[in-house]
Amino acid sequence: MPDRNHLIGVTLDENSLGRGSADQEHERAVAIYDLIERNHFALPGFDGGPYLAHLALVERRLSLEVRDQAGAVLVTHLLSLTPFKRIIKDYELVCDSYYAAIRTATPSQIEAIDMGRRGLHDEAAVLLRERLAGKVDLDRETARRFFTLIYALHWKG
Numbered sequence: 699m700p701d702r703n704h705l706i707g708v709t710l711d712e713n714s715l716g717r718g719s720a721d722q723e724h725e726r727a728v729a730i731y732d733l734i735e736r737n738h739f740a741l742p743g744f745d746g747g748p749y750l751a752h753l754a755l756v757e758r759r760l761s762l763e764v765r766d767q768a769g770a771v772l773v774t775h776l777l778s779l780t781p782f783k784r785i786i787k788d789y790e791l792v793c794d795s796y797y798a799a800i801r802t803a804t805p806s807q808i809e810a811i812d813m814g815r816r817g818l819h820d821e822a823a824v825l826l827r828e829r830l831a832g833k834v835d836l837d838r839e840t841a842r843r844f845f846t847l848i849y850a851l852h853w854k855g
Contacts, residue, residue, distance in 0.1 A: 702747035703740035703835070706767065708733060708847070711754030714761075715851055722850070729847040738837040741773060753851070760848065764834070775833050779848075785822045786852055792818060819845060 708730045717723065739749055741764060749772070750765040760777040779786075792815045799808050823841035826848075830836060836844065 701738075702745065704737050704748050705734055705739045705751055706748040707750040709750070709752045710851070711752065711761075714755040715753065725850040726847070729843070729850040733840070733843040733847055737840040737843065738835070739840060740835040742832060742835055744772065746772065753847075760851075762834070773833075775830065777829055781825060781829065782822065782845075782848065785818055785825065786849060789815065789818045789822070789849060822848075 710726065710730075718726065739751075740747065741749070746766055748767060750767065750769065752761075752763040752765060754761040754763070756776060758779065760779055761774060762777060763774045764772045766772055792811060796808070796811045796815055799811050803811075819842055820838075822845040823838055826841045826845055827836055827838075
């Protein structure tokens, strides 16, 4: 029997999250694709996967609505984004530096910037797993991909 503890789809609430520019929409689509392509996502005490996720913004919190394959809502978790503000801000600065460095920096400088970016990405993944502990079980790589999506939702382009 295949592993049922994974996401098979992610949708975004356009009313609360809005639509972005073409670049923003592309980044969101890539983040969703990467998340769906390979993930471990489980609801503790529930063996009903695979799952669908619907993301929305509710009173400045991220609403993570987990649904079964048929679309029936199983549970909704509201995730405060406040603990992620510093990481998102720092991540954006490092990403901007990385893209600027690609044009002019040496490979070792680019690698150093990328190591910083990966470190922030890992820090965000740990925080996400802590914030969802007992509610949603994510492995490290899924948490990293999920943070990429959260970042893409905030990215200004």
